[in-house]
Structure formats: C-alpha cells, structure tokens
Amino acid sequence: MKRNPESVLNVLGKTQYLDDLPENAGMLHAAVVLSPSAHGRFSGLDTAAALAMDSSVRVVVAADIPGQNELGTAVFDEPLLAAGEWHYHGQVLALVLASSRSLARKAAARVAVQGAEQLPAVTDPREAAARGNIILSPRTQRSGDVDTAFLACDVVVSGRVESGGQEHVYLETQGAIAWPDDSGGVRLLSGTQSPSGVQKIVARVLGLPMNLVEVETRRLGGAFGGKEDQATGWAALAALGAVVSGRPVKINLNRRDDMVATGKRHPYSSDFRIGLKKDGTILAFEADFYQNSGAATDLSPAIIPRTLFHAAGAYHIPNVRVTGTMCRTNLIPFTAFRGFGGPQGFFVIESAIDAAARALGIEPADIQRRNLLSDGDEFHYGMVAEDPRAKETMERCLAKADWNKLRADIRDFNAAHAGLKRGAAATPVCFGISFTKIMMNQGGALVHIYNDGSVGVSTGAVEMGQGVGRKIALVVADALGIPDSKVKIETTRTVTVANTMPTAASTGTDINAMAAKIACDQLRARLDALAKDRPGLDFVQLVALAHEQRVDLSAHAFYATPGLHYDLATEKGKPFHYHVYGCAVVTATLDVLRGTYQFDDAFIVHDIAHSIDPVIDRGQVEGAFAQGLGWAALEELAFGADGRLLANTLSTYKLPDAHFMPRMDVEFLERPNPGTVANSKAVGEPPLMYGIAGYFAVLDALKAVHPDKPAFYDLPMTPEKALRFLSEEDSP
C-alpha cells in the first residue's frame, strides 16, 4: 500500500504547523481585544492597565493602520479593527502585542472599552430583510412557468424550513506570523486557504504594493472553508503588528477567541412551495431563502448563488422559481464552509419532498426516485445535465441498503418495540463543480526538475488534509514517468505561483493538478525531444543531458477551466464544469423515552469517476459525511437573543465524535469523467450533503411514534427537539 509521505510525518508527530516552528528572538506575541456585545458604539479604549503590566506591551488600534482599514473583497464593509462602532460580538477592537503569549492575552483582557453605548441588535434574517438590511440585491433563478404549473398540480404543499449555522472546528486554530522585511514590506506565514488573497489585503492594509508582501502557507491543521477569507484578518493583524513594532509578530488564536471571532456556516430561514401530480411527479417548486449573512458581506454573494443552483437538489423540476436574499444582521460575518450554501438548498428541497410525501400518502423515497435527473435534462439555470449519475447512484445505494427489506424490518421492529423506534432515509445528491464566480476558475503551477532528477512542484493549492498535495504528486509522477518518491510538493508561496485562487470549492486538484500536468507535459516534450537521439537513457540521465545541453528544466503553466459562462441578467448559463452525484441511506434508532438517538448505518454510493488515490477519496467522503451529519443532527450553533455566541467552547459546541458516527459503507461509482485531470471528479464537498439523510432518518423514527403529528424542518435535529415532539404536551 502506498503511503502519503506527509501523513508519515503527521503520525510521527513531526509535521510542523504554524505554532510548532521555532520562534525568532525578539518575536512578539499578539492577542486581540474583542467587542463585548452584538452592536455598540465606543469612544476609545483604556489601555493603561494593560500597558502597566510590562514594558513589552503595546496596543495597536485602527488609527495605527498605515493603509486602508478594510478586509472586504466583494463589498467594502469589513474593517480590520473596529473604529467607533462594532457590529457583532467578537469583532476585533484592538491588537495587543507582548513578549509572551500569556502576557499578551492577559494584557488584552485588561484593555477596557471607553464610552460604550449599546445599540439595538438584529439577529433574525427575516427581521433584517423586513427592515431593508440586505446586502446587494436578492437573486432569483427561474425556469418554466411556476405560477401556471402550480394550478395544474394535484397537490401543493408549502412550509417553512430552518437550518442552523456550523462552526468549522478545524483542529488547528487560526494564526499567522509576520516578519518585517528590509525591503520595507513584510513576509508572512499564514494559516490560509488563500495566500494570494492574504497578500492582496495585507498590501491594502499596509498601503504597500503587492510585490512587497510575500505570503507562504504550510500545511494547515484543517480548514473546511473557515480559512478561505477568514484567515486574512489574522494575517493582516500580524503584519500590522510587525510593521508598527518592527519585530516579528505571531498571532495564534485560542479556541474560544477562534470560535467567537471567526465566521461560520450561514444559518438560513426559508419558505417553500412544492406542487406534484398524484403519482409523485414534481411539477413546480418555489423557495425563498433568507440567508443570515451576519454583519459583513464576506463571501455571502458567492454563497447565495450556490444555494440557488442546488435548490432543486438531484431532481429535474420543470418549473422553478427560487430567490435568495442576503440579510445583514448583528452576528459574526458568516462565511465559506464545505458545501458553500449547497447544503442549505438541499435541506429545503428534501424537506419539501418529505412534506409532499405525507400529503400524498406515499414514501419520500418514491418521490425522490421518480424525479431524479436524466440525461439531457435542463437545470433551472440553463445548464444541461450530461451523463447524470443520480439514478444510478441512488438505485445502487438503495440496493446496497436492501431498501425494501430495510423498510419492512423497520416496520416490524417498530411494531415490536415501545421504547425504541428505528427510522431510515435516503438523500440523493447532485453537486456542481467550479467556483460559482467564473473568474476564479484559474490556477498556475511551477515545476522544477533539479539536475539530479528530483522534482519540485509549486502550485496555488494549499494542503489542509484533503490530500491535494498527494494527488498532485501522483499526477506529476505519472506525467513525467517517474516514481512519486522523486516528487516534492512545495509549500504554497506567492512568489512562486502568483495570483492564485483560494483552495476551495472542491477544485483544488481539478485546477492545480491540471496546471501541474500541463507544465510536466511541456517538460516531458523537451526531454522526449532529446531522447529521440539518445534512446535508452533513464530519466536521471536524460535530465543530466538536458542540463548539459542548456535545456530549460523548469516550466510554468496555467489552467483555466474551459467552457464556463453565465449571464447574470437572465441567471442562465453553464456555471459548472460538471456535476458530482451520489446517494446515502442512513438509519437511526430513537430512544422514545429520552428523545436521544443514535445512527446505526450509512450506506453511500459516490460518483468518484476515477480515483487518483482511493484512500484519500474514501477519507474525503467519510469526513464530509461526518460533517454533514454533525450539521444535520448534532451541532447547534447557539446564539443568545442578544446576539452573543453561547456555544463558544468545545464543551458547549459538540461536534461528532467516534461514538456518534454510524458504521459507514462507502462504494464508488467508477466511470471516467472526460475533460478533467486523470478523468477524476472533485470530492471535497459533495458528500457533505449525505448527512442530511441523518435528519430525515430521525424524523422517520419520530413519525413512527406520532404518525399524525406534523413534521418539523428545523435543522439540526437535537434530542431536545425530538423529546418535544415525543411528549404530547408541548410540540415543537
């Protein structure tokens, strides 16, 4: 079995994450002063007590920023350091530097807000929308004629759906180290998914050209979207500290600050209307998504279209009208999280199908199977489904779970048991691959063959555990015809590959491995030209010869995903390179007395196309499913009515542990995906949606107790909601 060399270092405990690197002499440590409430004004900060602690203590505020106090990319509404007013609990008011981390944190705790005045806070997205607090304009995608179609339906069902936020809980918290550079700029090590993004914003904050800001990213201890835009602020603060103090500055958040002060998955509140024929054919679907965007724009404008693109799930619905509104509230700016708005869309259509099934007196799975995408079906955004694998994966998954027998077994079990009820549900998935913003679908690579035959590869990809480095190494080894042990993947640096996009949207391998392959093809062509006259030379000999003959052994290449186009005015086009399909069946057992539940089995059939590394891909499917299941049935991102985050530590925010997870049986559907690197398909995000089946599995078990009580679509499922449903007196 081939082992990932990076994982070897991990298990030996040798991998150096940001906080593991030796510290430079004179390095200062940074801590932050965070806003105490969801919305308020202040006149200044009292720093006397902090400064009195030690001569190394220094407090940096907005006025110290040499350039622009602005982190926003889509919209300029996110200051690095709040000045005069704060808009959410946990907004950074000041940076505190000191000679040790513990001193910096203690000093930060002694900085007091002066002249604080509390202002009203809005936390509910619908309330924000009603007050006109929205970001940009709502977007609507439509196909067919929904209004007419509803008139032709045998049954029309409407309802309301809530889905909660989700904290990333990457195990390595956010951080950065900045070194002042004698060029007048800064060098940075940043725990980011987007080194070029950090470079751009740091340059803006410091008032420098980008070429004076160098950013490097080493392996991250998890990210999941949480370090796409949200890592930038911490890097900018470290850079600011370094420039102001002239010393290297390290910032490494503790878990609580990380949880309070960094963005998470968006909560949504949505309304749906679905219309069907008696036989379960869906004719029309309408949904209004109120996205709780938080206090700043961040990535919300890229996330809302992904919700809309996935609003019809894995189904072909001829008449669709879906609208997404970004609602500005006084919560933390919500951000990218694996799935990127997709899961919220999926949960609504699956809720609508569940509600419709009850109205029609059939099983949700009957509606699901009847409406899955077929070849040539047009999505509501105008793209045509090519080689869709929805039916294939769902049928295989149901067969794997022995669906009919499973349903029968569950009925028998439930009839025989009063204290326990079982439930099962299936969720089919169809997920579009490409950044929703077309411009972002580009990437570069720089490949060096050293004259001893070893190879170094730089791309824009950031390794965060998803195995992109390993996949690139395998693609490069294959393209050059050398063993992968000869290939080293370099850290991601803005000076080797410039203007890169974040490693996100599941596209890390698609884009970066493709760019690396193009570079390798160029190098291979140069070597092959030499080899023609000198047959029988091995790679090392050929490289030595090339060097001798003054042939360039380095190549830079660029890849831009072909064929993408989208018209914002009509909301039609081809926003995705392709789609990934799959299906999960999840079973659960409910404790009727206590309202607790456990997940028993997960059967997954996933459209992997061709797997570059099956061990990595299985890990991606299982890991994404676990996050989805956590989102659907465990993780409760609780905010108080005053907008303060209540679940702000790992003792109050519970994510899946080993015990929580069901047995997982993952099977790949292998059929090449032409036009991608190694005929593969991206794998990072799509399997997250399988977790939604967990919500409906518990709901199915709950219905076995009270078949006539209306269901509720309020994710995450929790034991509290379950018990409320179970105890007759107070229903959810």
Next chain:
Amino acid sequence: MKRVIRFRLNERLYEEEIGSEQPALDWIRKTAGLTGTKEGCREGDCGACLVLLGGRGMDGRPEWKAVTSCTLGMGELDGRHLVTIEGLASGGLTPVMEAMLDEGASQCGFCSPGFIIALTGFLVSGQAIDPVSAMASVEGNLCRCTGYGSIRRAASILARDFADLPAGLERRLPELARRHVLPAALAQLMLEPPEPAGSQGAAFAAIHPEDPSLVDLGGGTDWYVRNPDPDPDLAPRFSDQAPGARSIRAGGSAERPVLELGSAVTVDDFFASPLVRNLAPGIERFAADMASPPIRARATLAGNIVNASPIADLTSMLLALGARLVLEGGPDGERLLELSDFFLGYKKTDIRDGERVRGILIPASPLRFNFEKAAKRARLDIATVNTAMAVTLAPDGGIASVRASAGGVAPVPLRMVALENAMVGKQPSAALAREAGKLAYDCGSPIGDVRGSAGYRRRLMERLTWAHFIRLWPELGLEKELLA
C-alpha cells in the same frame, strides 16, 4: 510556584525547578521543545494534547494512562514519567502509526499524535483487547477530518493484531517493545517510575495551609479549564501527593459500615473498585457517561464535588448513595457533613478557609442503583440534566428506602426529597413512576441555557425518573405502560 520536580520525559530524567502550576502542555512544547503534542482546545475536550502518564497506581504498582496535558499541572509530575509522541516515534513508525497510515486515518494530521497516544495507551493499559474497547479508548479524541471511519478500521486492525497480548505490565511492556509498539529502552524505563524529588508526601506537606497562594487540586480537570494560564505565584497542592489519599477502604462500624474514599480517588478508581461494585451492582455501566477516558483517569471525586457544578455527574451519583464528606484543616478541625448540605448556592459550598476534603464516606449497605444523564452528545458531554436513584427493597418488594438526586435543575445539585417521600413504603408501579415523574418535573427551578431550555429540563427530569423505574425494576416491564 517553582518547586524541584523529578520526573522522566520519554527516556530522559529531569530534576529541575519548574513552576508547579504550569500546564504540562506548555512545558512540553515550549521548554522541552517537543511540538508533536498539540493544543486544540486547552480544556480537555479534544485530545490533541494527550500524553501517556506513568506512575504508581492504587496498589503501588506501575500504572500507565493517557491523559490530557492541558489540564495536567507540572507539579503532578514529581515521581512520574511522561511519554509523548516523540518518545514513541524515536525508533520510527510503530504498528499503531502504520495502521493509521494504511487506513488513511491521518488527513490534516493535527489530531493524529493524540489518537496514536490514546491507542498506544490502550495497548499498554492492560485492558482486554477488542475493537469496541479500542474505539472506547479514543472517546476523548476529536477528529474533524476523517469522520472516524479510517480510525475505526485502524483500531480494528490493532485489536486483531494484538488480541493475544499478555496481561500484566511486566510482561506486556517487553512484548510491546518486541513488536515495536514501544522503543525497547523506553519500555524498560516504563516499568520503573522515578522517585519523587522529595520523600513521599513532602511536596504535599511543603505548602503551609495558610499560604494564600495555595490551591488544593485533584486531577486539575476542572481547575485548569477555568485557569488556562495560571498565575506563576500559585502553589497547587495535589491531593494524590498526600500519603494514602488514593484509597478505597471498608470502614465504619458493624451496624454502620461505610466505604472510605480518600481525596485522591479518581473516577476510574471509583468504578473499578470491587467494594463500590458490590455496593451498587452494575454501577460501572455508568462510567462511560462521565467525560472521557483521559479525563476519568485524572478527575477525582473530591474535585467533582468541590467544583460544585449543578450538573456534576459523580456528585449526582454520590448524593443518591448517601455520601458524607470529611473536611479537614478548618478552625474546628475535622468535620463531617452530609453531601447535600455542602452546596450553598451556585458554585458556592460550605468549604471554609483552609479546609480541604480529606475523604468521602458512603454507607455500605447494598442497593439497587440507576443513573441517568441527558446531554447533546452521548459521550464526552456535560449533562443537560442528570439524576441518580438508589433504592433498597423490603421483603415484600416494596420500597424500603430511596434516595434520588437531580442535577441541572437548580443552582445546586439537589436531593429530590418530595419524590423520595412519595415513594417510600410503596410498591413500584407505572402509576408510582408517573407520580414520581410529576414530582421530578417540579423538583427544581431550571433555567434555559446553551444545553437546553427550562421546559426541556423539566420534561427530562420526568422522563428520566420513569427511566429509573424501568431500569431499577426490569422485572416489572414498565416501559410499555409508561409510553402508552
């Protein structure tokens, strides 16, 4: 407070002046420079900081457990041995690491050293080796990347390959060395805990009881969460450094037999004790309801009580068991106090200046016991509510005596006196369960917080009281009737 401490880290012996209050995690990473041990939360909840802690167990023989170094005070290391991932890795990949690698159980890798420590600790610990116990050993470890499938497969491989390990550390450690789970030199040293810097008990006696910087600590699993960056002036006094404090003995008189638990008895010790298991048969089932293996290895019962959390699980159990506290060091010398009288208000106890808990007394007459805990996550989660019930039965099957506790419904852990009164002398039945359930519903004045609303807490107390009846009298088959 600096103190001379003698301990071993991996294969090296240290005898140094070290801040005894300092979390071991910081010392390992910053002073010893071993960065394989990670900080993921600094509050015992993630397991990224796990290390193996060796010392002497209750029986004086070498004992090894995986513990969270973020809640471990350096002063505790006197006379102990720490093994970190670097210690395991000094001879290259071990079979535990290889199993993780082959199954792809290390993605971002930040959690990996912690899982490897936990699984290695499991092989070292001497428990029965099977896949279920192997997975139980990582219940204190979080991984956000893998979804645990690959970790489960790795654990099964280990359980299969090491099913035949000999019992007893003396035989097991050399065998683990032979099979490269441990470097040979390290395995040898692991059988020989170092001597503490002072004589036994010297460290404990060194701090004057009236020293204002003194803090009495048990395992530190609660205190370090509240004091993640302790002040260097503080002088922790660790209860397991008091001679004989880690013991469970039968005592009292013939008419009033009691179990005497010393202040350093850990949660692990409690559930492992045959005396405790005889007293409340089946009580060990509830061990897994409390925290995680690395926390249970360190957490003391005394700390659970003095912490005075209204949702402390062991306190809830001890209330139903009728425990009393022995307090020492106060102006009036030693005092004996009913546990239920110890709690005065939210996180307020009747402990007086200079006083510490010296021991816990539990009446030693056997009873039927049940414990119920509701939490968001089944494992490693703080209770939304908890409740314990202990009954003795009259010859006719009627309820001769009952004690019941309720946690999470009031500022302090409660005894449910009205419920107890309603049950005594009655025959157990569904009707009685419903009546008791109503009283439990109303027994406190719960508030709503991140763990659940007030109404949910009331409903839980009712349902968990029914659950007591169902489990305490399984022969009556009350479940169908109660849920009808």
